[in-house]
Amino acid sequence: MLNFNLSPELKAVQKQARDFALKEILPVAWDYDQRDETPMHILDKAYDAGLINGDIPTAYGGQGWGILEGVLATEELAAACPGLATSIFDNSLGMEPLILSDNEDAKQKYLTRITQDRKFFAFATSEPTMGSDVSSLRCLAEPDGDGYILNGTKFWITNGGIADYVTVFATVNPQAAHKGICAFVVETNWEGVRAGRHIPKLGQRPSNTTAINLKNVKVPKENMIAPPGEGFVLAMRTFARTRPSIGAFAVGAARSAMEYAIDYAKKRRAFGSKIVNFQGIQFKIAEMFQKVETSRLLIWKAAWEADNGMDPTVSASISKLYATESAFEVVDQALQVLGGYGYTRFFPVEKLLRDTRLFRIYEGTSEVQRIILAGHVMGAYQPVMPPLDDLPIHSRKDYPNADPETAGDIWRCRMCGYVHFGENAPEECPYCFFPAAAFKKIEHP
Numbered sequence: 340m341l342n343f344n345l346s347p348e349l350k351a352v353q354k355q356a357r358d359f360a361l362k363e364i365l366p367v368a369w370d371y372d373q374r375d376e377t378p379m380h381i382l383d384k385a386y387d388a389g390l391i392n393g394d395i396p397t398a399y400g401g402q403g404w405g406i407l408e409g410v411l412a413t414e415e416l417a418a419a420c421p422g423l424a425t426s427i428f429d430n431s432l433g434m435e436p437l438i439l440s441d442n443e444d445a446k447q448k449y450l451t452r453i454t455q456d457r458k459f460f461a462f463a464t465s466e467p468t469m470g471s472d473v474s475s476l477r478c479l480a481e482p483d484g485d486g487y488i489l490n491g492t493k494f495w496i497t498n499g500g501i502a503d504y505v506t507v508f509a510t511v512n513p514q515a516a517h518k519g520i521c522a523f524v525v526e527t528n529w530e531g532v533r534a535g536r537h538i539p540k541l542g543q544r545p546s547n548t549t550a551i552n553l554k555n556v557k558v559p560k561e562n563m564i565a566p567p568g569e570g571f572v573l574a575m576r577t578f579a580r581t582r583p584s585i586g587a588f589a590v591g592a593a594r595s596a597m598e599y600a601i602d603y604a605k606k607r608r609a610f611g612s613k614i615v616n617f618q619g620i621q622f623k624i625a626e627m628f629q630k631v632e633t634s635r636l637l638i639w640k641a642a643w644e645a646d647n648g649m650d651p652t653v654s655a656s657i658s659k660l661y662a663t664e665s666a667f668e669v670v671d672q673a674l675q676v677l678g679g680y681g682y683t684r685f686f687p688v689e690k691l692l693r694d695t696r697l698f699r700i701y702e703g704t705s706e707v708q709r710i711i712l713a714g715h716v717m718g719a720y721q722p723v724m725p726p727l728d729d730l731p732i733h734s735r736k737d738y739p740n741a742d743p744e745t746a747g748d749i750w751r752c753r754m755c756g757y758v759h760f761g762e763n764a765p766e767e768c769p770y771c772f773f774p775a776a777a778f779k780k781i782e783h784p
């Protein structure tokens with residue numbers, strides 16, 4: 340049974356996140372964007388409100404949110420500030436590989452600790468020389484007694500400068516590509532772990548982004564959450580569950596921009612009328628609304644699949660790709676509605692435009708999502724329609740003059756589609772001149 344209604348519990352999550360976004364995030368968003376700083380007191384409040392770590396299973400003291408609860412909350416938080424929403428969401432990304440792993444002891448230790456203590460968890464596959472091609476990471480994990488020694492630099496790490504724990508993806512052999520990749524929980528206060536300077540960005544500036552350097556970092560075996568050869572799949576399974584949330588960030592940002600544009604259009608006058616009365620403006624707003632609604636449906640579908648034990652990889656890619664690309668178009672159109680004011684820092688849309696640009700890059704670029712989708716369509720996708728060669732385009736009814744007794748079989752030229760009636764295929768096609776071998780005998784009604 341299909342049902343798009345939100346349960347009272349889901350509505351409560353949405354409302355709680357919306358109230359928090361409007362009361363706590365919105366008033367500080369522009370200030371911290373200008374300062375290029377993360378407001379730690381807001382992250383603390385989000386922790387206290389239960390908006391960070393909602394997805395920790397109840398067995399470890401968490402709220403046991405599904406992906407659906409996560410995307411509902413994320414849309415609301417991102418509507419107020421996509422950068423802060425990214426920092427708030429980052430614990431979910433950092434913890435997801437641990438939650439998916441079989442390492443029960445590490446789950447007990449870290450997930451339980453996070454529910455009791457204010458701890459931040461980052462996620463690290465990317466490096467200075469790679470991002471999309473996860474199989475080419477270089478951070479080295481060398482066996483050392485019972486554990487491993489890590490050496491390398493992870494780059495672009497959200498919350499890298501404030502995290503207490505990082506899920507680090509490394510390799511025991513860079514030449515082995517995905518077969519060498521493993522993953523560990525690393526504590527940032529361990530010897531040899533250093534965070535770099537905060538990387539200056541175009542947007543999402545209230546979200547902290549740094550490198551994390553690992554120099555001879557000793558990691559006990561108990562902290563391995565994926566052995567060599569299983570880390571790559573763990574990273575991909577993680578993305579399949581977190582990409583709907585990136586789509587939800589995009590919907591939140593697009594929805595805000597649309598609402599700001601509607602408000603502005605209802606007040607601004609030109610050519611003797613409010614601009615909202617011009618059909619050219621109304622069409623822009625209609626298109627924005629359609630994109631926001633469509634994106635949200637795709638995200639809810641991906642989240643629902645993840646929460647119902649299905650592999651959400653394909654839906655997650657579709658939702659991330661569609662929502663992030665259409666959000667940028669929505670915000671750009673919203674800026675257009677605000678005219679010159681849209682381009683200034685006195686109005687919120689220029690910030691949303693800068694913030695929204697990132698969604699098409701992190702957690703798999705738009706190109707990577709297209710690679711995933713193309714791979715699916717060329718491989719596992721099961722077509723419903725018959726192959727072109729077998730299409731019943733022609734039937735005997737189409738040839739009333741063909742004597743059913745003498746017309747014989749039906750042959751179709753596989754090159755140009757010409758249909759021939761007879762005992763045998765013609766020696767050559769009268770249209771494209773391909774020989775008899777090009778003809779296929781077809782069964783038709």
Ligand SMILES: Cc1cc2nc3c(=O)[nH]c(=O)nc-3n(C[C@H](O)[C@H](O)[C@H](O)COP(=O)(O)OP(=O)(O)OC[C@H]3O[C@@H](n4cnc5c(N)ncnc54)[C@H](O)[C@@H]3O)c2cc1C
Pocket residue numbers: 461462463464465468469470471472494495496497498540543548697700701702703704705706707710
């Ligand atoms: C603000 C920010 C926060 C981030 N946070 C994190 C984080 O917390 N943890 C983490 O691990 N990473 C993080 N990242 C890294 C992010 O995931 C990568 O930037 C992203 O995956 C792209 O990798 P890249 O930048 O190395 O680009 P590249 O992989 O070098 O790609 C460059 C361009 O080539 C395109 N391209 C690559 N391969 C193909 C192909 N086969 N066909 C067509 N086009 C292709 C890409 O789509 C892109 O347009 C973050 C990045 C940013 C900017």
